[in-house]
Amino acid sequence: MTSPRRPRHPQRQTVPRWITLAIRPLLLGLVALSLLAGIAGGLLRAGVALPAMAHSAWPGHAALAHAALMICGFLGTVIGIERAVAVKLRAAFLAPLASGAGAVFLLLGQFELGAWLIVAAAIVFTAVNVVIVGRQRAAHTWLLLVAAGAWLAGNLLFATNQGVVATLPWWFAFLVMTIAAERLEMTRLMRRRPGAELSLQVVLATLLGGAAWSTLAPTAGGLLYGTALVLLALWLAVFDIARYTVRAHGLSRYMAVCLLGGYAWLAVAGAAWAATALGLPLRDAALHALGLGFIVSMMMGHAPVILPAIARIKLQFGAFFYVPLAMLHLSLLLRLGAGVMGNPLRSTGALLNAAAIALFAATIAGAAVAWRIQHREPDALTTRKTSS
Template identity: 70%
Template structure:
């Protein structure tokens, strides 16, 4: 096994043991923390992504307790940041963002106090699911929705939180409630999200819609698999990766072309290559969760393709930024004169 001295040990093995905390808190928590810090424009807000980033490095180094403390500190600061957001703009989506931050904090506290069990995982996933739901609620707030649509969303997310809480005491009952909530949330998003209309558009709008609708399909799969796993079926891997990769990474691919330029102050040249990593992602999940459900060799192939899809997406984003610069640097004077 490889050993990196500055991480203090066998980082690959440590990463495998703590990959849930690493991906959800160390990576996604840091990315979302940066996005929120840029939005609120307060120096103290940067403590959240700094703490979560260092927490992830501690987990890689095998310093589980130190990592858990840092992730908890990150979540506490992140809750404070979202209190500021709600104070500035009291709306349904900002309140939901605050609820998602509290879910992160709850999961991190459980990880700190009960590192030996998995009770933190439903809360961490709830953090990401609620964050995405809040962003979609904000995006579609101008749409005419049927009466009760927003109330039903809050009820579903409340059931999701209740399932996460119950899972700490009864994995079966809590898991069933959690899984059914995910499945019903997928139906809600499929019916009420604006993506079902923008998929008929062109360019980036269509790409985003394809990412979102594909993600909602995997969310439904995750909900059913989570329910099945709670009932004793061998579907835990399917539940975790349909949710973590199929839903959350699809959402990341769909939102990144809009969020990344806002954070990094760059521009992207959209093109058909954006669909390549998305297609590889869905293919990898079909291999991993379909053929690989009862075949470890195929499951390993699917896992490798999961990583390839994410690496391809990163490469496409970098290439899109470079291409935009190359095309517009020479064309800028013309545009300025017109």
């Protein structure tokens, strides 16, 4: 039981405004650097030539650390910022600072230091989620804590050079379970069917079992992991509120389209993951149907809501948001379809994947400018009327 002497919101006294203002540009720079370097590394791995970088060392480092840059340096830092803003504790910002700094050292070729900084980030991040569970004991907050533990497990395997076969299942489990926790929280807005929460727990326990088993027995673990991803896609398709909000209008419909499209790619990723474990050449399909089709779709869907909260910018939503989303899905179809057939268009698809992400970033920037322009004129008119 909480003591009555304990302040109800002690976090309000712990984060001076000047600190958040000082670290915001730094964190933004680390996020942007991780994303750009991760994309460059991914393009190199897909066979896209980047001649302007031929005489630099960091592109090679980016190619080697592509997954770490995207999952830990970019997404881990973004999620760390979101969680730090939510919990409002000064020490919570150490997690995104450490993961962003770890990405910088990976790019510099200091892989050991970079990896252990990412481990430190996950330790702080896990502690932050312990605080959140202490404040709100709910199924989704417990799930966020388990997801943080999965990130820590993957980071430890990465730092101890256990290889991507052992590391990637834990990293993706972190992202998948974080998204599942957010969607579970949203199901509170609708009437839950009996057994919905229990079935989700069984599916995610299977996912964790597959990740753990992949370290010892990659074939069996991969089959279990892929099966869990397919089952999770089915759970989300059946129980998530997006199947109702897709009938709405504006931002609600856009978010639902992002989510439902992502769930389809999640099922594809699960099937491809299991097939890869059996020896079929579908590794690129497994990783990028999950990383791009599912996770980036979720990012595009949630960004118009999350960015105003953590970056204090307001966005003017419009139909143009659908353009980068459509480009992402179509380019992923090209990439994965061409990859299965051994077609050189796979690299073209990868390049268009990157272009879709860049276009989405430009859309966000344009939406922020559009909101300011639209709301500047009424404000100016109100000011003139007041002064007169």
